[in-house]
Structures are given as structure tokens and as C-alpha cells.
Amino acid sequence: MWTTENRGRYDRNRLRYPSDLTDEEWRHVEPLIPPAKRGGDKRTVDIREVVNALMYVLSTGCQWRAIPKDLPPRSTVHGYFDLWSWDGTLDRIHHELYIKCREAIGREASPTAAVIDSQSVKSAEKGGPTIRRGTTLARARSVTLSSIRKAC
Helix, strand or coil: CCCHHHHHHHCCCCCCCCCCCCHHHHHHHHHHCCCCCCCCCCCCCCHHHHHHHHHHHHHHCCCHHHCCCCCCCHHHHHHHHHHHHHCCHHHHHHHHHHHHHHHHCCCCCCCCCCCCCHHHHHHHHHCCHHHHHHHHHHHHHHHHHHHHHHHC
16 A cells, blocks of 8 residues: 555656666666676676666557667667566566565565466466567566565
8 A cells, every 4th residue: 555654765756768777776786787708808888778778668658669769778788688688687686585575574475375367377378489578578577677676
């Protein structure tokens, strides 16, 4: 429920974009981002800005080419999105934030039961490899956007 007590906690008016991470949200995500690979050039991009750009794309649904100019280039953002999807970084972020959210509301880290209705089963049967990319985007959005905000 939205109360005046929560207003300061979720007030995004001071951010450049509502999808940008607050300092508190970034403190939860930063340790989960893998370091730059050894042996190559130093990472020159601000990784927090890459995450902010990903959050912008995923929260607005804009095309990659429509990423605002004050965020990193779309090729950089898309490259990190592909890498983090492939190497499991997005899944690890989701898992860690999911656990923090459950513990913050006094629940055990892992649910002890699940409910699946017949409609969910029917929908899953129709899915397949052709919808993989779309579900990855949807999962990444729900992973980062809602989980980060709930964790704080």
C-alpha cells in the first residue's frame, strides 16, 4: 500500500530518469556486476550508467536506437545486455534481489510452496524457442526494475 511513509523511499523526482537507480539501489546491484576482464583495456564506461540505460530501455520499452544521448551508446548497452544474459549476471542479480526482498518482509529466502493453475500450464505448452528473446527482455525488466525497488 502506498503511504506517506513510503513516499520518500520511492520518490524518484530527483533522478534524471525515473528508471535510474538511486544510490541505495546501486549499493545492492554493484557487487553483483562482474569486474572487467583481465588482460584487456581498462573499462572506460561507467557501469552504473550502463545499468541505468538498461533500466531505461526495459522500463520504457523504447528501441535501442532511442536511448537518450546522455546515456552510454546503444552498442555498449546492448553488448552488456547480451553478455550479462549469456553469462548469467542478470539471473544472479535477480536471485540475490529476490532473496533480499523475501527476507526484508520476513519470509524465508526460498518459498516452500508454489501454485500453478491450468491456464499457466497451457501458456507454457505454447511457448518455444521463438519467444526466447522476448521473454529474456521481459524477465530482465522484472528482474532488475521491480526487484531492486522492492529490496530497498
